[in-house]
Amino acid sequence: MKLYYAETLAPRKACAVARYLGLPIDYVFVDLRKGEQTRPEYLAINPNGKVPSLVDGAKNLWEADAIICYLAQRAESDLWPRSASQQIDVVRWMSWNSQHLYRHAGSLYFEYLIKPWVGMGEPDPSKVAEAQGFFRKHAGVLDQHLKGRKWLLGDDLSVADFSVAVALPYAKSAAMPLVEFPQVQRWHDQLNAFEAWRNPFPARPAQTAAYA
Known part of the structure; x- marks a missing residue:
């Protein structure tokens, strides 16, 4: 592969x-x-x-x-659940993420990390404020869901966790207000226990990316 x-x-x-x-x-x-x-x-x-x-x-x-x-x-x-009901739950969370949390976290990632990397200037304050507002809205939904659950689907880690959390390692550098959501923070801290999550990219001879 x-x-x-x-x-x-x-x-x-x-x-x-x-x-x-x-x-x-x-x-x-x-x-x-x-x-x-x-x-x-x-x-x-x-x-x-x-x-x-x-x-x-x-x-x-x-x-x-x-x-x-x-x-x-x-x-x-x-990571891919065996039960059909949990498989549907994986699809639900991936779909939700693409339309909501990832969409607006990605906007902040773009403003703070991609724009300077490609020479597009400083973050746009109006776009930052809008994205942070939507981030808070959708992170609030996620925070409520995670109460009493270890992972998105309950006790078991799944691909949905890897998908939905993907922008959160950049929360501090991209001004995502993650600290306002203790359950989301706790959940992401669990992912950070995995070396594969902390350092997902293979080493390259010349590391040129400032946004990784």
Whole structure:
């Protein structure tokens, strides 16, 4: 298997799950600043020109959430639940995240980390304020859900936890008000106990990313 990645948000969850599972994967770094994601050979793998992408034999798979579910299934790991009801719950939380928490946490990540990295200037205060407001709204929903639960689905860690929490390692550097939500903070602290979560990206000869 080959996992094409950059040291940005969506690939982070794919790399974290792959390392957590200990799967034999060749990691292929895609340099976004050089536009490698737009080259024909990469577009043949992922026509969206995005990362991550996974190649497993004749199978090309893109979208980070699909990739982490596939990896967990391929490893026969409990990160992909056995019961149909819990599988639906995984889909529910991934869908919720993409439309809500990740969307607005990602805006803050862009304003504070990506913009300076690509030379787009300082964070826009109005966009920051808007994103922080939505972050608080949706983090509040998550905080309530986590009361009395160790993980999103209850007692068992799943791919949903890796997906929904993916922006939180950048909370401090991207001005996400995570400290206002003790259950979310507690939940993320549990993920931080895993080396694969703290350091998901493979080492490269020249570490040039300031946003990882």
